Structures are given as C-alpha cells and as structure tokens.
Amino acid sequence: MKLKKFLPCWSKDKNTEKQAEPETEHEPSIKNSKISNTQSNASSVDDEPDEEELEMLRKYQAKNSAGRKSVAAERYNPEDDDDEPLKIVPKSDDQRKRLKDVSDKIMLLNRLDEEQLTNVINAMEERKIQVDDIVIKQGDDGDNFYVIDSGKYDVYINKENGPEQVFTYDDAGFFGELALMYNTPRAATVKCSKNGTIWSLDRKTFRQIIVKANAKKRSQYEAFLQTVEILQNLDENEISKVADVMEEKKYKAGETIIKQGDEIDADSHVYFLISGTCKIHLNIDGEEKVLDKVLQSGQCFGEVALITKAPRNATIISSEDVKCGVLDVSAFERLLGPCKEIMNRNIDKYEEELNALKELKISD
Structure with missing residues (x-):
C-alpha cells in the first residue's frame, strides 16, 4: 500500500512553517471553539498499512503539530475537472505583498x-x-481553503463529553484542505479567539490549481527519482514514498547550498540535483580550492554526512541557478535504507578523492 494514501500530495517545510495546520478536514462542531488542524490519514477502509507506513504517518503527524482522524474517502482526482477561467479578486499592492x-x-x-x-x-x-466567529464547523461541507494572515484561532473536535480543544493557530498556519481533496465533511471546528485576518480560496480554484499542480509535481518527482543512480535499489512503491515527502529548493547562481564544517542536525538534508550544476569547494589548510568535478542533474550530494553523522566535508556552491529535491534527516533514514549499501560503498571512494585533492593542483 502506498504511503500516498496516508499523506497529502505535498510535503511540508518545517523551516518555513512553524505550525502545521490542523486541517479543518476534521473539524468539530462547536460554537466559540478554536481551529484545529488535525491531520488525517487518507486511507482506504479496505487497506491495512504496514508498520513502516504507520511510523512514517506518526512522524508526519508529529511534524504537523496534531494528529488527524482518518478520512475514509477517495482522493479527489484533479483530472475530473475541466479547465475553466480562473477567478480574480481585485487587490491593492499592499494586500498582494502581505498575501505573498x-x-x-x-x-x-x-x-x-x-x-x-x-x-x-x-x-x-x-x-x-472577529473573536467568537466560527470559520469552519465540524460536519459541514468543505467550501474554502484558509490561510492565516493574523489572529488566533482555536480548533475543536466533538467528543462524547462535548467539544474538545485540540490545537491553536497563532498568527500563522493554514487549514481546510483535506475536505476539498477527499470530498469529506469538515473534521473539526475552527473558532477565532483573537481578531485577525485570513485569506480564503474557493473549492473550485483550490482543486483547479493546487491539487493539480501537486499531483503533477509528484509525478515529475517520481520520474526524476527513477533516474537517480544511487536510488536504483528502490522499487516503484518506495520511489512513490520518497516523492511524497521530497521538497523542492531553488538556489541562485553562486549561492552556498552546503558549507564545509557544518554539523548535522534535524534541519540537515540530502540533495538530489534536478536541474543546473554545482561546484565542490574545499578549504584545505585555510586555502579555498575548487574541484574540477562538476555536479550535474541526477546526482546526489550531502548523503555522506547524514550517514556518518560527521560534519560536512565540503562546500557545495551553485554555479548557475539550480533546483534540488531535498529530504530531511528523518525521511532520509526512514526511506533510503535500501540504498545505504550503495552509499556506504561510495564513502570510501569519496574519502579517496578528497585525500587525493590535497596532493594535486586544484583549479581556483
């Protein structure tokens, strides 16, 4: 069973999102309650997840600050909708800047x-x-996706003893996407507890743009990952799991992607070069050197430090605008186990190359 049945078709950047929305896909019906972003499993009632998938789901839910109830519904198929003229709501320059x-x-x-x-x-x-306004109510049909600009919003879920507050958004976050993606009622109630501003996106536009874009991007990631040599031991299902949690990062020419000497922590990544080229820089006895070797599309870098837990042994700088697919430490350790043997074999080769550089002339 593919993890895609559990996770939404996008991945979250923990560096840019402080709070992962407890989606209003699971909203409780309560007045004067807070918005809860309980992330749900979009699993079919007939399928049983394996232990690895359950662990991945738990990690995903933890990253999103709250666990969602199961959504026993089929994923929305973006190809079912015909392309129609897109909605345009006039905005001032200030509104556009804030929304951006x-x-x-x-x-x-x-x-x-x-x-x-x-x-x-x-x-x-x-x-x-305003305070006490109910943004979404558990059990209602999903009509909009919401992005928080400012304010405080509490999430409630109906329990046997009444509504229970499960989460609070404070000036950041988003909610409401699951009901739109899986055609399910709201799974939670979201109530304002401090005046603020939110941005709403209607159901049709959400599906027409966001769902289609993410489905297409995931397919592109799957196709790309199948060309990465270091992932040759992964089967189709494993590739799909990687594509589901892989995030995209872009770097301008001359930008440092990895810096030699940096310690490995929870925010460290392994990188798959999707487009563009990068140069490898080494600091040897205080002198900056540039290797003749060029990293190109389809190559992986940054995995050695994640395996050895040692500091980064080189600096990687983009030589032109580049696009990378990245996996954080958690996803790397959970999903790339079948590739570890290949990676371990490469470690000795990398060490030999680095040691040889100290003996050779390297172009500046």
Missing part, C-alpha cells in the same frame, strides 16, 4: 510555480475575523 509573504511560509504552496502562485493569490479573498 504569508504564502511563502505555507507548505501547501511550495510546489507551485510562479504563474500558479500568482493565480492562487489572484483568487484569494481577504476576510476580517
């Missing part, structure tokens, strides 16, 4: 290209929310 700043921190929008993000911003509507 907020959107930059939202995981769900990370895979959108510039045109797609512009279309989403065009279609979003600003809403002023």
